[in-house]
Amino acid sequence: MRFHLTRFAVATRFTLVEHGRNRFALVLVALFVPLWTFLAFTVLPETPAPMRLDATGEALSPPGNEVTAISGALNAVTLITGFMMFAATYSGSRFDRRLAMAGYPRAHLVLAKVTALALVSAVVAAYATAIACLTWTPRQPLLLAAALFCAALTYGALGVGFGSVLRREVEGMFAIVMTSIIDLVLQNPIMSSGADNPLLRYLPSYGAMQAGTAAGFSTSPVPGCLAIQLTWFTGAALIALVGFRRGTGTALPTTAQILPGPGPGSGKAVLPAPGRALAPSAAASDTEAH
C-alpha cells in the first residue's frame, strides 16, 4: 500500500508544481474570471430573459445580465482548466512516456493528473463562485460551485484529450476556445434564440449550464444535471486515457522493460574509479536485435 501511496503522492506533487508554474493560467484565473463576471453584469441590460429550465420544467424570467454572468463564469472556468490541462499534456507527453518507460506505473500518473485536475477545478470553481456572490445573489451558491466544478473537470479532460492528439499548440488552443464558445453561446437565452432546442442537451456543458441556471434562479435541487455533466467528464476522461495509453506505451515485451535494479537500489552502488576495470558483473547481459 505504501508503494502505491508514495508513487501517487510524488506524481501528484510534481503535477501540481507544474500547474503552479503556469503563470499565464494563474493570471487568467486571477483577472479573467472577475473581469468576465463584472463586465457581463454591468454592461448587459437587466431586461428579463424568459426561459424554461429543462431540468425542472420551471418557467423562469431571470435578469439577462445575471444569466450571462453564469454563462461567462462557465466560459472562464472551462477555458482555464482546458488550457491548463492541454498545455501540461502537450508539453509533457514525451516526459510522461520517459517516466512510464522508466517504470513509473501509468495508473499512478493518471490518478495524479486526475487529482490535480480536481484540485485545480475546485479552486477555480470556488473562486468564480465567490466572485459571482460578490456581484449578484445566486439562490444556491453551492450548486453553482458544483456546476462550475463539473464543467471545469470536463474541459480539463477535453484539454488532455486534445493535448494527446493535436500536434501544434495553436491547434489545441483553437479547439478548446471554439468548443467552449459554441457550447455556451448556443445555450445562452440572451444570445441564442434556439436556447431551448432539444439538440442542446448533447452539448458538453449542458448539465453544468442547467445546474448553474437552477443555482442562480431556482431553489430546486438538480442532481440529474450534475450527473449528466459528470457523464461528459467520464467520457472525455476515457478518451484522454486512451490517448495517454497510446502515447506512453512501449513496443518491447513486458519482461524487457526497464526493471528496478539491485545496484543503486541498495544505496551502496558506487561507480568504479577511473582506470579500475572490474570484472563484468554477474548481472551483465546482452542486448540483441534481429
Next chain:
Amino acid sequence: MHHAYRRRPVLRGVDLRLRGGTLCGIVGENGAGKSTLLKILSGELRPTRGSVRHGGRFGYCPQHVVLNDALTVRQHLTFFQTAYRLADARYAEEIMEILGFTGYADERVGVLSGGTRQKLNVTLALMHDPQVLLLDEPYQGFDWDTYQRFWDLAGRLRGAGRSVLVVSHLAYDTERLDELWRLDNGVLRQDAAVAA
C-alpha cells in the same frame, strides 16, 4: 530488424548483438536511421519486422532532451528515483558530480543551459545503474572538459561490466570503442579499423 516510414525503408536488415562489458559506437550520416534504430532498441518504436531482446535492465538517453521545464534538477531525480524504485539518489549524485553540475540541483530545468540540460538527460538514463546503456548523441552541447569526463564515465561503466552503445553522426574518438559499426543505407556494417 527492418523498419520503414510508410514506403520509405530506413533499416534494411539490422542484426546486432551487444555483449556485456563492451563500449560500442554506431555512426552514420544524418538521416541514416541511427535514432530510429535506438528508438526501436529502447522500445519507443515498434520495428516493421524483427525483434529486440534485452537480457537485463537498460537505460536510454534520447537525442533530444526529454525533461520537464517546470521541475528542478532535484525534483527530476526524485521522480525517476521513484520510477526506478531506488532507495536513494546517491548514485545519481555521483554521476552529477562526474559530469560537473551538482551546483544546479535546485535550479529549475527551464532556465538551464543546453549543456546542463543534456547532463541531466544523461543522468536520468544512468541513475538506476543499467546493464545496457543506449545513448543517442549523448555529448551534444558538452564543453571539452565535460566531453572528456563523459568518456571517462563510459569507460568506467564498461569496466564494471556494463554495455554502452553510443550513437553519433561523427566518428570521433573511435580508439575509445571496443566496436564501431557504421549504419549505411539501412545496413549495419562493422568498421574495419576498430574491428582489427
